[in-house]
Amino acid sequence: MKKDYRFFRVNLKEVKPYDPHELPHKIKLNANENPYGLPQTIQEEILRRAQNIDFSRYPNSLAQRLSEAISHSLGLSADHIIIGNGSDELIDYLVRTFSEEGKKVISTAPCFAMYKIYSQINGSSFVGVPLNVKDFSLNEEEILEEAKKKDASLIFIAYPNAPTGNYFAAEKIIKIIEESNCMVVVDEAYYEFGGKTFLPLISRYDNLAILRTFSKAYSLAGLRVGYLLSNPEIITEVRKVKSPFNVNTFSQLAAEVIMENQETLKTNVHRIIQERERLVVKMAEISPFKVYPSYTNFILLEIGDKDNTDLVFHRLLEKGILVQVTSDPTFSHSRYFLRISIGKREENDILLQELENITHDLVNKS
């Protein structure tokens, strides 16, 4: 038996398989999922219609009905959209379409982790341009400096950004679109919780695409449906790297049913926004930790150094509350955060109570 590791691609050496961090918990606030789930009537409608699906046939390659439902609801024709197996898959497609080995993908630091992961997987390198450490605002000049280098290819800007939860100034992003001479992807995964969009600008520029997802506001993380919006020239190019049957028939159907019931689902989006605003105020009242304003379905809480952050994380986990520790080399060693998804009201109350208890213990200890 040979043991010759020349088989593997060299630049995968540094890549580690994704670790889903599955820890036992009662209240799941670590993945920015919709805590209300799908309303039962909608889930029943999806399953009722699924009785008529012939699962033995390949899916519609372009998810035609869904593509039309989404694009028409936005006043666009269906040649402006690609549906993906989650927006993750579309990030991958974008890297493949606009970057390549030896080229650089640019985003912010911190940013959504998948931009770097898919850059690495595809052999591109990744540059995260630090946000201003104080207010998480965009350093558009530094991004433009990177973008003007010969090896720059593709820029991802999350709007609002994850994990910081804020919107960058629109005029800074427009400057990047206009001056970078790179493809610019504005990732609006949390759009429904903040309401601002670059969508009207896709017809004005030939280097702008918008990412959206059904995973956050529309309770469909488990079914993996995201979409990319851009002008038809860009869409045609991205379709070249699309897997012929990337989105399964059931997920196409489920998202179609969701499009027909958007108004119903918006009720839960409003509840999440209301809970977010309540939590931001309450957390500031009961804990010494800095709470950042959020336009998403999560809150960023700055705890302090790594030890303290781990302590708070584990105290919450002991009570069954799973949140996400986050940091970034951009910030100094003493800046660790918890990214906490907005749960249901009763879950948030338990969270607040426990944050209050932890604060009490920390104060007494010191």
Added chain:
Amino acid sequence: MKKDYRFFRVNLKEVKPYDPHELPHKIKLNANENPYGLPQTIQEEILRRAQNIDFSRYPNSLAQRLSEAISHSLGLSADHIIIGNGSDELIDYLVRTFSEEGKKVISTAPCFAMYKIYSQINGSSFVGVPLNVKDFSLNEEEILEEAKKKDASLIFIAYPNAPTGNYFAAEKIIKIIEESNCMVVVDEAYYEFGGKTFLPLISRYDNLAILRTFSKAYSLAGLRVGYLLSNPEIITEVRKVKSPFNVNTFSQLAAEVIMENQETLKTNVHRIIQERERLVVKMAEISPFKVYPSYTNFILLEIGDKDNTDLVFHRLLEKGILVQVTSDPTFSHSRYFLRISIGKREENDILLQELENITHDLVNKS
């Protein structure tokens, strides 16, 4: 508005978006799907269990329950398997793991089209080593010659092969595994219709992986579930390029239910095999076209030159029967084929009747 196409990756210029060839039809025999669909009781069981899924949560990253069900049924531990969003996605992962820009992926000509498509998408080049034109047997020496070149990376061998439908001699494939010094993937997409496998050999070699799918025998093409089997070292490496949430929750569940009902589904597999054998005999009787033996759920029928083949294709389509025209530059210009999936008995009878009519007209014309 700028029109600067430097945005796009240069080597995508020659790639065309996948065309799903959707033509109106009554009898679909063009995609090697299972004509019987899922038995109703199994579809109902899947949908019944899906009532309890919380679609708003991300899927299990490793499809753990399904991975265990499949690997244990094969006498393996779960570190020998990766589940993919169809085996298509796994072909993509394999190219990414074992090849890279400037390297060559090797298969046969003809072979399953996706090997070339995913090679191009990932920037690898593709070499199809011609089969022997007479009996579609493997030119293992030519493949080894290609494999020994410095830029060779990965070899795909379909077993049985598509679209030719035959098994290559096992000892030739073993020679390739032992002497190529490349990763060798044996694609057993049609395994259930032929019964031969290289699976027992994965522990003997460190450069062998096996691809299987739920799309053909198990009536799940619409839900996109395939799997890769190999030794844990290989699996760990492929996991590095795996999307964290590649297989949606519903498809994981559906494939789990199928694993519990494999015996029921084998009834339809046997019916397809019986129909295939009946068709091979009947087609040879009623038509002048050469019928090749098949170990899959399709039959390869050699019609003649392109004009004649198009004529037969369109005559069938007029009667609502959709089949697939196939050819390969390996063969001379006069060798065009129809690849015809095995349908239900009554569908096959209509096909046979129409083939007989076409033959009659062709004979009268000449």
